[in-house]
Amino acid sequence: MHMDEREGRIVKVSGPLVVAKGLDGGRMYEVVRVGQYRLFGEIIAIRGDEYSIQVYEETEGLGPGQPVLRTGEPLSVELGPGLLRSIYDGIQRPLDVLARDFGDFIVRGAERPALDRSRKWSFVPAARAGDKVEPGDILGEVQETELISHKIMVPPGRSGVVKEIGPVVGTVDTQVAVIEGPEGPFGVTMLQKWPVRVPRPVRRKLHPKEQLVTGQRIIDMFFPIVKGGTACVPGPFGSGKTVVQHQLAKWADARIVVYVGCGERGNEMTDVLMEFPRLMDPASGKPLMERTVLVANTSNMPVAAREASVFTGITIAEYFRDMGYSVALMADSTSRWAEAMREISGRLEEMPGEEGYPAYLGSRIAAFYERGGYAVCLGGGERTGAVSIIGAVSPPGGDFSEPVVQATLRVVKVFWGLDDKLAFSRHFPAINWLSSYSLYQEAVDESADALTSGKWSENRKRAMAILKREAELEELVRLVGVDALAMEDRLLMQAAKMIREDFLHQNAFDERDTYTSIPKQFAILRVILRFYDEAKEALAKGALLEDILGLAVLEDIARAKLVPEDDLERFDLIERQAVEAVGALAG
Amino acid sequence: MKLGIPDAAREYRTVRQVVGPLMLVDGLDGITYGEIAEILLSDGSMRRGRVLEVSGAKALVQVFEGTSGISPSDVKVKFLGKGMELGVSPDMLGRVFDGFGRVKDDGPPIIPERYQNVNGTPMNPFSRDYPNEFIQTGISTIDLLNTLVRGQKLPIFSGSGLPHTRLAAQIARQATVRASGEGFAVVFAAMGITFEESQFFVTDFRRTGAIERTVLFVNLADDPPIERIALPRMALTAAEYLAYEREMNVLVILIDMTNYCEALREISAARREVPGRRGYPGYLYTDLATIYERAGRIKGRKGSITQIPVLTMPEDDKTHPVPDLTGYITEGQIIINRGLHTQGVYPPVDVLPSLSRLKDKGIGAGKTREDHADLMNQLYAAYARGKNAKELAVILGEGALTDVDLAFVAFADAFEDRFVRQGEDEDRPIEESLRIGWELLTLIPRGELKRVRDEYVDKYLPR
Ligand SMILES: Nc1ncnc2c1ncn2[C@@H]1O[C@H](COP(=O)(O)OP(=O)(O)OP(=O)(O)O)[C@@H](O)[C@H]1O
Numbered sequence A: 001m002h003m004d005e006r007e008g009r010i011v012k013v014s015g016p017l018v019v020a021k022g023l024d025g026g027r028m029y030e031v032v033r034v035g036q037y038r039l040f041g042e043i044i045a046i047r048g049d050e051y052s053i054q055v056y057e058e059t060e061g062l063g064p065g066q067p068v069l070r071t072g073e074p075l076s077v078e079l080g081p082g083l084l085r086s087i088y089d090g091i092q093r094p095l096d097v098l099a100r101d102f103g104d105f106i107v108r109g110a111e112r113p114a115l116d117r118s119r120k121w122s123f124v125p126a127a128r129a130g131d132k133v134e135p136g137d138i139l140g141e142v143q144e145t146e147l148i149s150h151k152i153m154v155p156p157g158r159s160g161v162v163k164e165i166g167p168v169v170g171t172v173d174t175q176v177a178v179i180e181g182p183e184g185p186f187g188v189t190m191l192q193k194w195p196v197r198v199p200r201p202v203r204r205k206l207h208p209k210e211q212l213v214t215g216q217r218i219i220d221m222f223f224p225i226v227k228g229g230t231a232c233v234p235g236p237f238g239s240g241k242t243v244v245q246h247q248l249a250k251w252a253d254a255r256i257v258v259y260v261g262c263g264e265r266g267n268e269m270t271d272v273l274m275e276f277p278r279l280m281d282p283a284s285g286k287p288l289m290e291r292t293v294l295v296a297n298t299s300n301m302p303v304a305a306r307e308a309s310v311f312t313g314i315t316i317a318e319y320f321r322d323m324g325y326s327v328a329l330m331a332d333s334t335s336r337w338a339e340a341m342r343e344i345s346g347r348l349e350e351m352p353g354e355e356g357y358p359a360y361l362g363s364r365i366a367a368f369y370e371r372g373g374y375a376v377c378l379g380g381g382e383r384t385g386a387v388s389i390i391g392a393v394s395p396p397g398g399d400f401s402e403p404v405v406q407a408t409l410r411v412v413k414v415f416w417g418l419d420d421k422l423a424f425s426r427h428f429p430a431i432n433w434l435s436s437y438s439l440y441q442e443a444v445d446e447s448a449d450a451l452t453s454g455k456w457s458e459n460r461k462r463a464m465a466i467l468k469r470e471a472e473l474e475e476l477v478r479l480v481g482v483d484a485l486a487m488e489d490r491l492l493m494q495a496a497k498m499i500r501e502d503f504l505h506q507n508a509f510d511e512r513d514t515y516t517s518i519p520k521q522f523a524i525l526r527v528i529l530r531f532y533d534e535a536k537e538a539l540a541k542g543a544l545l546e547d548i549l550g551l552a553v554l555e556d557i558a559r560a561k562l563v564p565e566d567d568l569e570r571f572d573l574i575e576r577q578a579v580e581a582v583g584a585l586a587g
Numbered sequence B: 001m002k003l004g005i006p007d008a009a010r011e012y013r014t015v016r017q018v019v020g021p022l023m024l025v026d027g028l029d030g031i032t033y034g035e036i037a038e039i040l041l042s043d044g045s046m047r048r049g050r051v052l053e054v055s056g057a058k059a060l061v062q063v064f065e066g067t068s069g070i071s072p073s074d075v076k077v078k079f080l081g082k083g084m085e086l087g088v089s090p091d092m093l094g095r096v097f098d099g100f101g102r103v104k105d106d107g108p109p110i111i112p113e114r115y116q117n118v119n120g121t122p123m124n125p126f127s128r129d130y131p132n133e134f135i136q137t138g139i140s141t142i143d144l145l146n147t148l149v150r151g152q153k154l155p156i157f158s159g160s161g162l163p164h165t166r167l168a169a170q171i172a173r174q175a176t177v178r179a180s181g182e183g184f185a186v187v188f189a190a191m192g193i194t195f196e197e198s199q200f201f202v203t204d205f206r207r208t209g210a211i212e213r214t215v216l217f218v219n220l221a222d223d224p225p226i227e228r229i230a231l232p233r234m235a236l237t238a239a240e241y242l243a244y245e246r247e248m249n250v251l252v253i254l255i256d257m258t259n260y261c262e263a264l265r266e267i268s269a270a271r272r273e274v275p276g277r278r279g280y281p282g283y284l285y286t287d288l289a290t291i292y293e294r295a296g297r298i299k300g301r302k303g304s305i306t307q308i309p310v311l312t313m314p315e316d317d318k319t320h321p322v323p324d325l326t327g328y329i330t331e332g333q334i335i336i337n338r339g340l341h342t343q344g345v346y347p348p349v350d351v352l353p354s355l356s357r358l359k360d361k362g363i364g365a366g367k368t369r370e371d372h373a374d375l376m377n378q379l380y381a382a383y384a385r386g387k388n389a390k391e392l393a394v395i396l397g398e399g400a401l402t403d404v405d406l407a408f409v410a411f412a413d414a415f416e417d418r419f420v421r422q423g424e425d426e427d428r429p430i431e432e433s434l435r436i437g438w439e440l441l442t443l444i445p446r447g448e449l450k451r452v453r454d455e456y457v458d459k460y461l462p463r
């Protein structure tokens, strides 16, 4: 039998891990094809002549003696027009195409290119013959969806003088330009490949400070995130991590959204697939799907591909950033990614660290979030782009002291801690306002205060102080009953309740409540605080608390979150009514 | 022989080690990961095993019936060259099988239509259809407040000594899709249950005729524990056949998943793997997901698989790995409450922490009834308020309660007594659950009915 020099043999199979010999010259992270079914795998450790391979598909039926073929390529993704609206598995196999060609269940060895080779795109040049171009320079554009113009860039590491370029209608493989490089001419197509484990380069990183508006009140006003920022959403099961991630994927004002379903439910991906084409982007009025790329490696799909899914997602995100877009990446859940690493590490018999996770858990998590950021892209024109990362974390038993939450908190700048008790009492989003934080708050305050003459941060600080005080008073009430509280304190508890129920509480499934613009968020909080100020004054002047709490205007404030976005003057009216009604009580 | 590809079953007498449920066989050639082996003992009996790891000429084999009585020198291991399979056929309905899918009742053998690998293949997420059709269980606390929909996985979290077995049997008997002309079947997968419980299920299903539409897989408490690892996969393979090839809506009840997880822990310990929390293996989440994610619906196909996994929480602790990881995979949970059970309420479903995450898409006009969502929210809120008021009364005395609070307290009591409580043979259609719900709302002042639209109050609230 002919033995290819790139062909080795399996010596061991243990779950998703295969060990092979005879792969001399094989490199770390090189893709190999394993066994009779030619399953996809990746070299992840080399010890002497033994190559450990994580296999991205079910390994049943593999055994010693079966062939392993080197491909010479690292695990890479295809980048080019056609990414948007796609749904991929963890190693970028197009799930819609697999369903069409192989049926409703994922068969082993199924293989299709990530980008459709038959689809035609119309390339409009931006560069001209004779232009000197560097990596990242934009050669031209393709209108990929109604929302997004896809920039065709000079690939990293290449440069020269444009020799030929012109409008072309063709597939991703069609040559759109010829560049005379230092080592001779080379053609550029609409397709780039990039190894997923290597961050795509930028010219330089910048400090992110522009707010990423999410339309979620507790996030935008209390714990904001910025374009190019990093955030985590840890919480026990059922506390609302996925709903937060979906809400951000829907409403965040990013130009591109990459949603990675990493080891979670199939039905949640279906939910996105069915809903996003119907939902309209508030900024453009176009279907949200037009700006979205989905990576779905659900919990029952192979764990090794789950490990890769996060890298596949972030590489796609970086590619759109390089075009100068603000990209938001959601990863639900990074715990499942960490568990995939743990499983592979265990099979490699590496020395386990905390709770069996590999010792490099922390550095892998840090390196992942580090790929987010706000940056000047490669190429001319000081173009900037951003990748914001929002990772869900699913700690066992809801215990935040476990390794994945802790390693994540060391790197991310925003912590939205989900709380079992809030979820239990159906206060959603169940983000705990006392323990959560955002290190971007100052940056956001600076620009928001400029527009609101300082009221933005002032109102938030006041609201926060009220909530903190409420927590203390609640302790007291538990001991001695509400009757023992002074009237001012009872009024404060009312104000806190209004902040919680009328502002922080936000029903993701109510059409009118699911998204709130920044001016409206500001208005709701303003009205609540104004009511509180007036009521405090009235109380001091002898008004009865009962009467204050019985005011009909409270009902109007409670419904203020449902006021349509195009009717924000209504808030002035509600505020006036509140002032008048309370004032009348003070006599 | 072609290199590396198993072409026939081969026999070996080269068992080198036996540890716990594991056996190490040496001197092998062409053995593959995951393949099934028959282990022949000197007394003529046969056990089954599965290859957990192959390395060079060695294979680690997990023995489903355990290794007791095995001596390395007098066993013969025959590798079958294929993974674990189940012979499927429509004749499975009405029959009882063991954890390997072998006939366990005294009926005739099943002649399989074909054999199917039991590990299944993952459903392509793109092919899934969103679960949004109501399944009626005849249990008010589920149908009205925690609605189950086709393709969902909704576990029951219980504790030892609580009547979850009876509830599971009741659901198996009563569950139905209401659209006419749609097939419905139940696959009942029992792991590590007692002989008595098993008798109870079988006689109960026979008595009520439910057996006709049911396939039972039973592993008893004194059956080999490792067999429990195969059982749910056998059951789900049967379910997939009935759902996707026979176009039936299949409800799979998996009881008790805690026993399943313990079997997995035993294997993991014998392999000396780095243990995760409470000794369960680190891959427990993934392993459970390969079971639970087999629930679902497929676009353009008629059948569906809905799962109700039942588990007992050790020490009633929801953060124990088994309920915790289950909760992380399933779409909600039904919680059984010890307090209600002590009060004599059957079924003791604690509606406040229970939640069906997919309920909203399966209820309303055309599915159940227009007022369903409103009534559900109102009952939930009123019960929560009544329970709160009761707690307050415990601390501060009844005197601290207002009249309205007292009305809510009365409501909460009546709710437990008339809505939560129902007979073990009482199969309540959704209309009946809705009726009782509205009737209970008469106990609280009409002005407090803030979650239901006025038009529904006018239409449905009894005067
Ligand atoms: N903002 C919200 N508005 C209304 N309901 C919500 C909201 N957030 C969460 N919920 C409710 O909580 C349920 C659970 O939320 P979600 O699926 O996001 O939890 P999770 O933290 O992702 O859980 P898991 O870890 O099991 O995936 C939802 O099905 C919904 O009923």
Ligand SMILES: [Mg+2]
Pocket (backbone or CB within 6 Å): A241, A242, A243, A264, A332
């Ligand atoms: Mg989730």
